[in-house]
Amino acid sequence: MMSWGIPEQGWTKGPWTHEEDKLLSEYVKLHGEGRWSSVARCTGLNRSGKSCRLRWVNYLRPGLKKGQLTPLEEGIIIELHALLGNKWSNIARYLPGRTDNEIKNYWRTHFKKKHNSPKKKEKEKAPILKQKPAPQRQEQQPQEDDMEMTIPYADPSGEQMIKAQGTKDISSMYSTLEDQCLPMMSQDVASWLDTIREEDLYGGVWNLEDAEGAITGMDHPTTGFFLWSGFE
DNA sequence: AACTAGCTCAACCGCGGAACT
DNA sequence: AAGTTCCGCGGTTGAGCTAGT
Numbered sequence A: 001m002m003s004w005g006i007p008e009q010g011w012t013k014g015p016w017t018h019e020e021d022k023l024l025s026e027y028v029k030l031h032g033e034g035r036w037s038s039v040a041r042c043t044g045l046n047r048s049g050k051s052c053r054l055r056w057v058n059y060l061r062p063g064l065k066k067g068q069l070t071p072l073e074e075g076i077i078i079e080l081h082a083l084l085g086n087k088w089s090n091i092a093r094y095l096p097g098r099t100d101n102e103i104k105n106y107w108r109t110h111f112k113k114k115h116n117s118p119k120k121k122e123k124e125k126a127p128i129l130k131q132k133p134a135p136q137r138q139e140q141q142p143q144e145d146d147m148e149m150t151i152p153y154a155d156p157s158g159e160q161m162i163k164a165q166g167t168k169d170i171s172s173m174y175s176t177l178e179d180q181c182l183p184m185m186s187q188d189v190a191s192w193l194d195t196i197r198e199e200d201l202y203g204g205v206w207n208l209e210d211a212e213g214a215i216t217g218m219d220h221p222t223t224g225f226f227l228w229s230g231f232e
Numbered sequence B: 001a002a003c004t005a006g007c008t009c010a011a012c013c014g015c016g017g018a019a020c021t
Numbered sequence C: 001a002a003g004t005t006c007c008g009c010g011g012t013t014g015a016g017c018t019a020g021t
Helices: A020-030 A038-045 A050-058 A071-084 A090-093 A100-110 A118-124 A160-163 A177-194 A200-201 A208-216 A220-229
Strands: none
Touching: A020 A038, A020 A050, A071 A090, A071 A100, A090 A100, A100 A177, A200 A220
């Protein structure tokens, strides 16, 4: 099989260098997103189109948030996962600045651990808010952990969402049953999160293991939503 | 201080579907 | 209509880091 663009030749793999990042960024600046298979030809980068796209989407794209997920975002992820399942890209659309990869990783590390030892559970009581000592990520935009959430979740009109996402997905946004639930759900999340104090988040309501059980036990996304949103 | 286990996240892989010829 | 190419997605892997012993 081909790997986007040029037949299987020795594509460079592994971590990207600053130089490669620069080349890719310049390419996108000039040509816009898309046409990934042309990147190698146009820039001399010895990377597959796939790899370029991934690098851009997950790392170089402007507007990416590079900090710890906020409790609100976590709540949204949980809700949306209950609704949509492992549709990470769909979930990511409701979290501007977050990538599907990031959300997927986050879910796996924080919510997908099952049958943890009691010892582990102890550790996990506080894991989410525990501020990491900013690991040596290649710095991007300034850390935005404390920035105001600009996601449109509490916006009843949904207009901000449209602005944030552009027009691409709007046409289908509310075309399914689960989508019809989302606006309602979003207000719900915002409002009940307001009422939950942090200690409650990780001690009681936000018992993530229970949450997982609840979620995985759901047969229908819509049903799941109502079950899930039932705690208040 | 050294070793080990666990965690995080960037990147790769394979597949399916859309777009194009 | 059929074949090919391109793109995007979800799943998985592995290197690097951190915390615990």
